[in-house]
Amino acid sequence: AQSVTQLDSHVSVSEGTPVLLRCNYSSSYSPSLFWYVQHPNKGLQLLLKYTSAATLVKGINGFEAEFKKSETSFHLTKPSAHMSDAAEYFCVVSASGTYKYIFGTGTRLKVLA
Amino acid sequence: DGGITQSPKYLFRKEGQNVTLSCEQNLNHDAMYWYRQDPGQGLRLIYYSQIVNDFQKGDIAEGYSVSREKKESFPLTVTSAQKNPTAFYLCASSIGAPGGTEAFFGQGTRLTVV
Numbered sequence: 001a002q003s004v005t006q007l008d009s010h011v012s013v014s015e016g017t018p019v020l021l022r023c024n025y026s027s028s029y030s031p032s033l034f035w036y037v038q039h040p041n042k043g044l045q046l047l048l049k050y051t052s053a054a055t056l057v058k059g060i061n062g063f064e065a066e067f068k069k070s071e072t073s074f075h076l077t078k079p080s081a082h083m084s085d086a087a088e089y090f091c092v093v094s095a096s097g098t099y100k101y102i103f104g105t106g107t108r109l110k111v112l113a
Numbered sequence: 114d115g116g117i118t119q120s121p122k123y124l125f126r127k128e129g130q131n132v133t134l135s136c137e138q139n140l141n142h143d144a145m146y147w148y149r150q151d152p153g154q155g156l157r158l159i160y161y162s163q164i165v166n167d168f169q170k171g172d173i174a175e176g177y178s179v180s181r182e183k184k185e186s187f188p189l190t191v192t193s194a195q196k197n198p199t200a201f202y203l204c205a206s207s208i209g210a211p212g213g214t215e216a217f218f219g220q221g222t223r224l225t226v227v
Contacts, residue, residue, distance in 0.1 A: 032213045032214075041201075042220055042221065043203060052213075094213075099163055100161070100171075101216055103156040103157075105155040106155050
C-alpha cells in the first residue's frame, strides 16, 4: 500500500530565505510523486512531478524536489521565498496502474516580511 | 481554455436535503475524481470513475452518490445520509491510470449545512 507523510504541518520562513517542505513516502511499486500548491479556497495546482526520469525535478515558480529512493523522500525546496508562496502544499503519491492518488495531510507555509 | 469547472462555488444545505455538486471538464480526460477536504486531513477520495458509465467507491463513499453518463461530466450528490457534509469538495480529472500522469483540479465547492 502507498502512503505519504508530510513531516511538518506548518512552516514559517522569512521572505528571501530558503524553503524546505519535507515529504516521505511508502510504496510497494515504482511510485510517481507530485507536489501541489493550494491557495485559500482554491483548487490545487501542480508544482512538479517525478515519474522515474531525472531524480532532481524542477517545477514552476522556482520550486524543485529531489527523489531519494534510499531515504524514501521527496522534499520540496526553493532557494528564496516570496510572499506569494504563502499557501498549503501537498505531497502526493501514486503507483503505476492504479487510479488512486494518495495525499499527504499538507504543510501550511507562512512567509514573513 | 481547457479545464475543470465546478459549480456552485458556495452551497448551503438544510439538514435532511440532498444536494448535487457539478463537475465538468473539457480536457478529454477519461478518469475523474471527487475528493473531500477537511482542515488538517488532506484530501480524501470519495468516488472515482475510469470511463463513462463506470465508477468506483473511494475511501469515504458512504452518504454520497455519483453518475458518469458523459465523459465530460461527473456530478456528486451529497445525500441526507452523510452525517457531516460540511466540507470543501474538489473534483479532478486525469488522462487515465494515474501512474505518471498528474491530476487536474477544479476550484472547488464549499458546502455548508445550515
